[in-house]
Amino acid sequence: MFALVDELHAWNKRDLWDAIKTGLVKTPGSLLVVTTTAGIGRENIAYDMYSYAKQVASGAIVDEAFLPILFEASPDEDWRDEAVWRRVNPGLFCSPPYPDLDGMRQMVREAEYRPSDRAMFRQLHLNVWLDGAANPEWDLAIWDENGARYDLEALRGRKAWLAIDMAKRIDLAAVSATIEMDDGLFALHVMGFTPEAQLRKRADNDSAPYPLWVEQEWLVACPGDIVDRLIIEDYIRELCGLLDVQEVVFDVALARELMENLEADGVPVAAFPQTLMNFAKPVDTFEDMMLNRRLCHGGNAALRWCVGNTVMMRDQNDNRRPNKARSADRIDLAVAAIMSTARAVAGSSGLSMYETASDDAFFF
The missing domain is CATH 3.30.420.240 (Nucleotidyltransferase; domain 5)
Incomplete structure (x- = not known):
């Protein structure tokens, strides 16, 4: 049995997620693939999975059945640096590049003057996990x-x-x-x-x-x-x-x-x-x-x-x-x-x- 879960950060409820997880264990050799960009806040399914993946990747948790593949920028990296974009978005090395490089440049120009757009760019294009509100008062x-x-x-x-x-x-x-x-x-x-x-x-x-x-x-x-x-x-x-x-x-x-x-x-x-x-x-x-x-x-x-x-x-x-x-x-x-x-x-x-x-x- 195989399940592909896309954009888990947008799942607000656990009911479908729990049904998929429990359904997969009924068949030997089942495979679950989760693909998602970063989300907002820590109190959600996606952050739980992301946190687990980070610990497996670092070796803090040993789980040979779990393969973490993480492309993310550090919160303190320059979100305008195209070298950071390329490291985090391997599709930019394709021909044609994905996502569109000129489109990303335009988004950055606009985000210089719109903090909410800047937060969105960092979250969805650089996979920086945001905390709480899109533009929170405090760090x-x-x-x-x-x-x-x-x-x-x-x-x-x-x-x-x-x-x-x-x-x-x-x-x-x-x-x-x-x-x-x-x-x-x-x-x-x-x-x-x-x-x-x-x-x-x-x-x-x-x-x-x-x-x-x-x-x-x-x-x-x-x-x-x-x-x-x-x-x-x-x-x-x-x-x-x-x-x-x-x-x-x-x-x-x-x-x-x-x-x-x-x-x-x-x-x-x-x-x-x-x-x-x-x-x-x-x-x-x-x-x-x-x-x-x-x-x-x-x-x-x-x-x-x-x-x-x-x-x-x-x-x-x-x-x-x-x-x-x-x-x-x-x-x-x-x-x-x-x-x-x-x-x-x-x-x-x-x-x-x-x-x-x-x-x-x-x-x-």
Whole structure:
């Protein structure tokens, strides 16, 4: 039996792929050939296969039944260099060349002035695997350098600042805790919440491995068809029992009742209106912390996915706010992380929410 799978990077769901794989093992001597250009994001079938192929090619995995043939440019190579094109596209040595060389040159001329076209050229013609959005706000290679592990229990009693990005009843919600560590570092502990009943369907819709992230404890699957806000409230109370929580900030639009319940029990709560001006300083702070490698996110895969998806709204002064409408996929965990990190940096410096919030912030 023989199967040829073409452009696997464009397959958003696993059902057909799983059917082909399981069907082939029923016949001895079956052959599966996969041909694909690079894709976007790591949470998909194609990246799983690509990652496996890289490990077989390097010798990290020994699999004599798997033959990796990889033509790809390095992410830091000059995408305008025709020598790179020829190395990555062996068809250019054919007569006539494939793809058309003059056509590629025209694409490069246009891509000089259009970043989205540049990303497309690098992905589809140079096989450079892209992360998240086609034009992401941040370099995930730098984000990964902030991936130091931490022991949450060992941080018991440390000062922490929490942020909640609530969702509509069926969407993804997030709780982020930024925890003060030694030497100017902060642990970034972020948990997502999603309904359990349609976990696999939503994973297909979002092209994200939600079931795997639940197993890895980056997500909590709430029983039923909606995000259970009582589960989120209990989780916040657990963090308040473990950490010295200085402040919990919310987008009040979807969390007013939760704020009132916590405030009634003496938890310090504050509103964080989701306006551009209210996000401008926090986005800068979060970016500075990341670029200076002062965050320890523990390799949270769900958070990485959200950070890689993040696209910003900007004004004429380059003030920025995360833009859920323009982001290709969900960014909820990243939004919560920006909020909690900004509050932690301000709080650890001795500044209160009253001193650092914009004029449109208000409090209970």
